[in-house]
Amino acid sequence: MGCSNGRNALYLSQLGFNVTAVDHNAGAIQNLQSIIAQENITNIDPRIYDINQARLDADYGFIVCTVTLMFLAPDRVEAVLADMRECTLPGGYNLIVCAMDTPAYPCPVRFPFTMKEGQLSTLYQGWEMIKSNEDLGTMHNGAQLQFATMLARKPVQPASV
Numbered sequence: 001m002g003c004s005n006g007r008n009a010l011y012l013s014q015l016g017f018n019v020t021a022v023d024h025n026a027g028a029i030q031n032l033q034s035i036i037a038q039e040n041i042t043n044i045d046p047r048i049y050d051i052n053q054a055r056l057d058a059d060y061g062f063i064v065c066t067v068t069l070m071f072l073a074p075d076r077v078e079a080v081l082a083d084m085r086e087c088t089l090p091g092g093y094n095l096i097v098c099a100m101d102t103p104a105y106p107c108p109v110r111f112p113f114t115m116k117e118g119q120l121s122t123l124y125q126g127w128e129m130i131k132s133n134e135d136l137g138t139m140h141n142g143a144q145l146q147f148a149t150m151l152a153r154k155p156v157q158p159a160s161v
């Protein structure tokens with residue numbers, strides 16, 4: 001989700017996964033397409049897609065959305081995350097990394113969206129938390145901010161009511 005030039009997509013492809021890689025930036029998708037052609041990669045399907053639509057068209061075993069949510073329309077983020085959860089196969093995984101804005105560490109970058117404390121794990125209630133933290137990170141310019149990092153697994157059986 002927001003694959004850019006394919007940092008995650010190329011890594012997952014090398015591990016043998018079939019990867020759908022989406023970004024709204026046609027230039028980024030073109031760059032990824034030229035890497036795919038040069039390297040004769042057959043298991044990445046790059047597509048232009050606006051994540052704000054929250055309308056994935058298939059179910060996936062693993063959805064990766066790292067440092068992308070911050071660029072989305074704030075009023076679409078919950079719908080995007082709901083769509084990701086919905087489009088994850090039972091027993092599948094979501095991996096998310098998103099910049100935070102907290103009283104202790106106000107976000108030094110004017111991203112359209114930042115996560116609040118506890119917000120991400122609350123949205124994934126009922127999923128198994130493999131990893132979840134809000135640790136401090138450092139940007140390339142030295143600025144410090146917290147990042148919500150989460151790897152969660154969807155239950156195999158839907159929760160009973």
Ligand SMILES: C[S@@+](CC[C@H](N)C(=O)[O-])C[C@H]1O[C@@H](n2cnc3c(N)ncnc32)[C@H](O)[C@@H]1O
Nearest residue numbers: 002004007023024025050051052066067068071
């Ligand atoms: C900082 S890059 C992260 C790239 C990649 N996820 C990674 O971890 O290396 C953010 C990416 O999100 C993409 N992006 C931002 N808003 C988007 C949107 N509404 N729909 C699709 N992609 C979007 C940008 O074009 C950019 O490639």
